[in-house]
Amino acid sequence: MTSxxxxxxxxxxxxxxxxxxxxxxxxxxxxxxxxxxxxxxxRIDDTxxxxxxxxxxxxxxxxxxxxxxxxxxxxxxxxxxAPYFQSQRTARYQxxxxxxxxxxxxxxxxxxxxxxxxxxxxAEATKAQFQYSRRFLAASAAxxxxxxxxxxxxxxxxxxxxxxxxxxxxLVRGDVEFDWGREAxxxxxxxxxxxxxxxxxxxxDYDFGITHVIRAEEHLSNTPRxxxxxxxxxxxxxxxxxxxxxxxxxxxxKLSKRKLEAYLKNPDFAQVHQHGTAIAAAxxxxxxxxxxxxxxxxxxxxVGYLPHAVVNYLVLLGWSLDDKTEFLSxxxxxENFSLARVNPAPASFDAIKLGAFQLHYMQALPPAEKxxxxxxxxxxxxxxxxxxxxxxxxxxxRIIQALGDRLKVFGDIVLxxxxxxxxxxxxxxxxxxxxxxxxxxxERLIAYRDWLAEQKAFTAETxxxxxxxxxxxxxxxxGDIVHAVRVxxxxxxxxxxxxxxxxxxxxxxxxRRIDRALRKAAEPPAM
RNA sequence: GGCCCCAUGGUCUAGCGGUUAGGACGGCGCCCUCUCACGGCGUAAUCUCGGGUUCAAUUCCCGAUGGGGUCACCA
Numbered sequence: 001m002t003s004x005x006x007x008x009x010x011x012x013x014x015x016x017x018x019x020x021x022x023x024x025x026x027x028x029x030x031x032x033x034x035x036x037x038x039x040x041x042x043r044i045d046d047t048x049x050x051x052x053x054x055x056x057x058x059x060x061x062x063x064x065x066x067x068x069x070x071x072x073x074x075x076x077x078x079x080x081x082a083p084y085f086q087s088q089r090t091a092r093y094q095x096x097x098x099x100x101x102x103x104x105x106x107x108x109x110x111x112x113x114x115x116x117x118x119x120x121x122x123a124e125a126t127k128a129q130f131q132y133s134r135r136f137l138a139a140s141a142a143x144x145x146x147x148x149x150x151x152x153x154x155x156x157x158x159x160x161x162x163x164x165x166x167x168x169x170x171l172v173r174g175d176v177e178f179d180w181g182r183e184a185x186x187x188x189x190x191x192x193x194x195x196x197x198x199x200x201x202x203x204x205d206y207d208f209g210i211t212h213v214i215r216a217e218e219h220l221s222n223t224p225r226x227x228x229x230x231x232x233x234x235x236x237x238x239x240x241x242x243x244x245x246x247x248x249x250x251x252x253x254k255l256s257k258r259k260l261e262a263y264l265k266n267p268d269f270a271q272v273h274q275h276g277t278a279i280a281a282a283x284x285x286x287x288x289x290x291x292x293x294x295x296x297x298x299x300x301x302x303v304g305y306l307p308h309a310v311v312n313y314l315v316l317l318g319w320s321l322d323d324k325t326e327f328l329s330x331x332x333x334x335e336n337f338s339l340a341r342v343n344p345a346p347a348s349f350d351a352i353k354l355g356a357f358q359l360h361y362m363q364a365l366p367p368a369e370k371x372x373x374x375x376x377x378x379x380x381x382x383x384x385x386x387x388x389x390x391x392x393x394x395x396x397x398r399i400i401q402a403l404g405d406r407l408k409v410f411g412d413i414v415l416x417x418x419x420x421x422x423x424x425x426x427x428x429x430x431x432x433x434x435x436x437x438x439x440x441x442x443e444r445l446i447a448y449r450d451w452l453a454e455q456k457a458f459t460a461e462t463x464x465x466x467x468x469x470x471x472x473x474x475x476x477x478x479g480d481i482v483h484a485v486r487v488x489x490x491x492x493x494x495x496x497x498x499x500x501x502x503x504x505x506x507x508x509x510x511x512r513r514i515d516r517a518l519r520k521a522a523e524p525p526a527m
Numbered sequence: 528g529g530c531c532c533c534a535u536g537g538u539c540u541a542g543c544g545g546u547u548a549g550g551a552c553g554g555c556g557c558c559c560u561c562u563c564a565c566g567g568c569g570u571a572a573u574c575u576c577g578g579g580u581u582c583a584a585u586u587c588c589c590g591a592u593g594g595g596g597u598c599a600c601c602a
Contacts, residue, residue: 221597323541482561
């Protein structure tokens with residue numbers, strides 16, 4: 001299985017969610033393989049017999065595809081070393097355990113959990129370093145028969161060395177040293193016959209010809225036992241690179257998808273979450289902490305981020321090209337990526353900064369692509385249905401143009417363009433009070449309404465020019481009319497340029513909406 | 528607690544002995560302006576501490592402190 005070609009892997013367990021930290025690790029594996037002209041493998045760690053592996057895996061595979069992190073071998077694409085599911089590879093693990101036992105590097109152990117726990121407590125009490133006595137180690141068939149006669153159950157443990165040091169070369173951290181004597185005789189096969197991750201992991205990496213194990217730092221402490229298995233089995237040692245983990249917003253603790261509540265106390269994180277939630281609400285999506293969380297990539301797809309913005313943000317979390325490059329194309333990333341430039345310190349997740357990348361790439365997006373990106377959202381709220389008529393296409397294109405940079409994510413369309421669709425408009429009461437009920441506003445609004453109804457060329461450009469004349473003729477300023485008209489016509493005080501809005505809405509509807517606002521202004525304010 | 532890792536502004540980072548410590552996000556101020564965004568200009572803010580080594584330490588070494596990871600019949 002030795003190969004001179006670089007082979008990396010990412011091994012998600014099918015949990016149903018693609019964690020942003022996991023994506024960063026996967027991205028670095030992907031980039032390293034692409035940079036080296038190697039292969040990137042996706043392996044599924046489903047040793048825990050879960051029920052709906054397929055259902056739990058689908059969103060993860062979908063997320064990777066959305067981000068453009070295609071795998072060369074793995075689920076759905078196959079490959080020369082299939083199967084890529086751990087649950088289907090147990091024969092390989094059994095063979096490895098048998099060899100380990102045969103060579104004396106592992107043993108059947110018959111200690112009960114309680115007995116093991118007692119030894120651990122004992123060591124703790126005397127402040128001694130815990131080291132299993134191995135008194136239930138079965139050295140022979142006779143031992144096994146005896147223990148089993150006592151009704152004991154076996155487990156297979158590694159017989160770890162109790163002397164010497166392991167010097168582990170790490171591509172990110174340099175040499176890391178461990179004392180073998182501090183490593184426990186960990187279980188590799190459970191009493192039910194199933195296998196522990198570390199064993200499966202080593203066997204799979206060997207079987208798949210993985211040359212570089214690039215994973216998060218949390219695995220560093222577990223590496224000695226894996227190295228022991230590698231060596232006992234006579235496998236070549238892969239190169240290791242332990243990446244810093246992605247930390248919580250505003251903290252250095254490891255990011256976890258289970259702590260949404262806590263992260264929402266971070267104002268920046270909360271702001272991004274709230275923006276997404278508003279879009280989801282407009283789309284009628286039911287959102288839960290599990291399915292709708294800025295720690296999960298799903299969130300960004302649902303809200304309408306550009307995948308490359310997410311990738312560009314993530315590649316810079318722990319890696320940099322130089323002192324000033326912020327925006328990198330996929331090609332630049334592949335060309336320049338190196339493990340040597342990975343920063344060993346953890347980096348906290350900053351959703352606002354991700355938003356800055358999103359804005360940048362959105363601004364650079366050609367109008368046709370914006371139109372395509374916005375379409376699914378329009379369909380979801382029922383403002384449009386594919387295929388769009390030429391008129392609707394033109395209207396949406398015009399709206400996107402008018403929205404300009406206000407359209408930060410595709411989902412913003414449903415938040416910011418509602419008054420361009422349908423007849424009725426919902427008035428923002430605060431804005432209505434401030435702008436329409438203001439002193440003199442109604443009179444000016446009536447005058448403008450009558451004037452507007454007479455206008456022939458109803459384009460933003462001419463409306464703006466003509467409005468100026470309208471105002472100077474009366475000695476009014478732009479501010480005297482614009483705010484009330486905006487609220488009357490769009491219902492809200494914020495939005496695209498007023499004349500763009502008037503043009504898109506059209507004369508008749510503008511007049512009707514102003515009339516409605518005037519009627520509302522004539523009524524007493526609702527409490 | 529043991530072991531291991533880490534340490535430049537609030538955040539992401541550049542720096543690999545001599546720099547006015549650079550960039551980005553965010554903040555603040557001003558400008559632009561029909562609102563909101565965008566944009567422009569400006570501005571504040573960083574080398575955790577203590578010892579060495581050296582003519583010279585943010586940079587190299589040691590220690591402390593702080594932060595974090597990991598110690599399962601989870602992955």
